Amino acid sequence: MPRGNLIVICVAFVTAMICYQSAAQSRYALMFQQGLRTISEFYVRPVENEDLFDAAMEGLTAPLDQNSVYIAPPRYSNFRRELGQEFGGIGVHVDFDEENREMVIITPLAGAPAYEAGIQAGDVVVAIDGVDLNGEDFDKSLDRLHGETGTSVTLTVRHIGQDDLVDITMDRANIMVESVMGDTHGEGGKWDFHLASNPRIGYIRVDSFGDRTAEDFELALEQVGDDVDGLIIDMRGNAGGYLTAAIQMVDLFIDQGDIVTTRTRNNRIRDIYEASSGGTLVRQDLPVVVMVNRFSASASEIFAAALQDHGRATVVGERSFGKGTVQSIFPLDGNRRAIKITTATYWRPNGSNIHRFPDSKEEDDWGVAPDQGWELELDDETLTKVIKARRLNDVDRTNFANPESATEREVSEEEQVLLDFEDPQLQQAIEVIEEANK
Structure with missing residues (x-):
C-alpha cells in the first residue's frame, strides 16, 4: 500500500475515534438535559433546577473514592477558607473510617471551638445535633458541622477506649488557624x-x-x-x-x-x-x-x-x-x-x-x-x-x-x-x- 494512502487511512481513523468519543459524551450530556427537563416539567411538585443539579453532581462523584466529591455552595466557600487558614465552623480535621463506616476526628485545631470544648483526636462522631450519622453520606455529615458564626452545634462522640457516648456543645466561630x-x-x-x-x-x-x-x-x-x-x-x-x-x-x-x-x-x-x-x-x-x-x-x-x-x-x-x-x-x-x-x-x-x-x-x-x-x-x-x-x-x-x-x-x-x-x-x-x- 502506498505510504500516502496509509497516512490518509490513519488520519481518518483518528478523526473517526475523536468524533465517536465526542458523540458519546454529547449523548450522555443530552440525556442529562432531557432528564432535567422531564423532572422540571412533569414532576408532581415544583422542583428547583439548582437542587436537581446539585443532587445530580453528587451522584456523578458517588462511584469514585471517598476523597472525590462535588462541593456545593456555601460549603465550597467554607472549604476555601479552611485551606486559607480562616473559616467558619468548629475547627476539626476529620476522616471517614471505611471499615466501620464512621466519622473520626483526626485532630481538633488548637484554639478552635472543638478543641476548647474537649473534642479529642480519635473521637468517633456518632451524631450531630441529634441526627444519627450511621449510614449518612460523609459529605452531608460534614455539612452539619458548618454553619453561621455564633450558632451552636452539639456533637455526640465516643472517646478512644470508652463505650459511653458524650454530648459536647460548642459555638461555631470564624477561625484564624494557628498551624x-x-x-x-x-x-x-x-x-x-x-x-x-x-x-x-x-x-x-x-x-x-x-x-x-x-x-x-x-x-x-x-x-x-x-x-x-x-x-x-x-x-x-x-x-x-x-x-x-x-x-x-x-x-x-x-x-x-x-x-x-x-x-x-x-x-x-x-x-x-x-x-x-x-x-x-x-x-x-x-x-x-x-x-x-x-x-x-x-x-x-x-x-x-x-x-x-x-x-x-x-x-x-x-x-x-x-x-x-x-x-x-x-x-x-x-x-x-x-x-x-x-x-x-x-x-x-x-x-x-x-x-x-x-x-x-x-x-x-x-x-x-x-x-x-x-x-x-x-x-x-x-x-x-x-x-x-x-x-x-x-x-x-x-x-x-x-x-x-x-x-x-x-x-x-x-x-x-x-x-x-x-x-x-x-x-x-x-x-x-x-x-x-x-
Missing part, C-alpha cells in the same frame, strides 16, 4: 519553640499545612536557632493540607534530590518536585527527629518520608495513616461550586507508594513507618493521656488581664498529674537526639 506551635507559651503568650523539659532541644509542632504554614515554620526555625543539640518536629495528628507547603518545608533541610513524585492514571509520572540548590536553613549536622502517628496523613507523610529517605531525619512513633492521593479542585459556576477529584498519587523519593488502598495489607508499602528500633505504638489509654497532657500544655497559664501581677492560673491535682506525665513517644525522640550527641 505551627511550640511546646509551651513564653513571655507575652508567644510560643516557645524549645522543650520546657530540655531547652537545648528545639520543638516545633505542625498541626496542618495551610497558606501560612511554611512561612510560620521558617520563623519558628529561626527562633530555635543553631545553638541547640537537636530539633524535634511533631507531625502527630497532622491530617495534611497544601502539598506546596510541605515541599517548601522539606526544602529548608535538603538542597538536592527529589522531594515527592506524583503519578496519574496508568502510573504515569506527572510531576517530580525537587529540592532547590543553594544551601539549607537548617545546618546539616543538626540531629532532626520527625514524630508521626496513626493520624498523620497526606502532606505530613510527604514531609516525613522525604526527610527519612534523604537520611536527614529519624522518624519516631507509629506508622502513619497512608493517605497518598492528590486531589485537584475544578471550579464550576463562576467559582461558586467545584468538583474535587483524585487525580494522582504521591510517591516517596525512594520510589515507594504512600497510599493505603482498601485492599492494602500490613506488609505492603504504604504510609511512613518509624526507623527501625524507634517504633512505639501507644495503646488507647496512653494515647488519651498524651492528648490530654498536650491540651493542658497548650494553655497559656499567665493571666494577662492584669499585666502587672501576671499571676499563674491554679492547676488542679488531676491536671498536675497530666502535666507531670511523660509522653513516651516524645521521650523516645529526645533519646534519639541524646544518642546523636554522644
Whole structure:
C-alpha cells in the first residue's frame, strides 16, 4: 500500500475515534438535559433546577473514592477558607473510617471551638445535633458541622477506649488557624519553640499545612536557632493540607534530590518536585527527629518520608495513616461550586507508594513507618493521656488581664498529674537526639 494512502487511512481513523468519543459524551450530556427537563416539567411538585443539579453532581462523584466529591455552595466557600487558614465552623480535621463506616476526628485545631470544648483526636462522631450519622453520606455529615458564626452545634462522640457516648456543645466561630506551635507559651503568650523539659532541644509542632504554614515554620526555625543539640518536629495528628507547603518545608533541610513524585492514571509520572540548590536553613549536622502517628496523613507523610529517605531525619512513633492521593479542585459556576477529584498519587523519593488502598495489607508499602528500633505504638489509654497532657500544655497559664501581677492560673491535682506525665513517644525522640550527641 502506498505510504500516502496509509497516512490518509490513519488520519481518518483518528478523526473517526475523536468524533465517536465526542458523540458519546454529547449523548450522555443530552440525556442529562432531557432528564432535567422531564423532572422540571412533569414532576408532581415544583422542583428547583439548582437542587436537581446539585443532587445530580453528587451522584456523578458517588462511584469514585471517598476523597472525590462535588462541593456545593456555601460549603465550597467554607472549604476555601479552611485551606486559607480562616473559616467558619468548629475547627476539626476529620476522616471517614471505611471499615466501620464512621466519622473520626483526626485532630481538633488548637484554639478552635472543638478543641476548647474537649473534642479529642480519635473521637468517633456518632451524631450531630441529634441526627444519627450511621449510614449518612460523609459529605452531608460534614455539612452539619458548618454553619453561621455564633450558632451552636452539639456533637455526640465516643472517646478512644470508652463505650459511653458524650454530648459536647460548642459555638461555631470564624477561625484564624494557628498551624505551627511550640511546646509551651513564653513571655507575652508567644510560643516557645524549645522543650520546657530540655531547652537545648528545639520543638516545633505542625498541626496542618495551610497558606501560612511554611512561612510560620521558617520563623519558628529561626527562633530555635543553631545553638541547640537537636530539633524535634511533631507531625502527630497532622491530617495534611497544601502539598506546596510541605515541599517548601522539606526544602529548608535538603538542597538536592527529589522531594515527592506524583503519578496519574496508568502510573504515569506527572510531576517530580525537587529540592532547590543553594544551601539549607537548617545546618546539616543538626540531629532532626520527625514524630508521626496513626493520624498523620497526606502532606505530613510527604514531609516525613522525604526527610527519612534523604537520611536527614529519624522518624519516631507509629506508622502513619497512608493517605497518598492528590486531589485537584475544578471550579464550576463562576467559582461558586467545584468538583474535587483524585487525580494522582504521591510517591516517596525512594520510589515507594504512600497510599493505603482498601485492599492494602500490613506488609505492603504504604504510609511512613518509624526507623527501625524507634517504633512505639501507644495503646488507647496512653494515647488519651498524651492528648490530654498536650491540651493542658497548650494553655497559656499567665493571666494577662492584669499585666502587672501576671499571676499563674491554679492547676488542679488531676491536671498536675497530666502535666507531670511523660509522653513516651516524645521521650523516645529526645533519646534519639541524646544518642546523636554522644
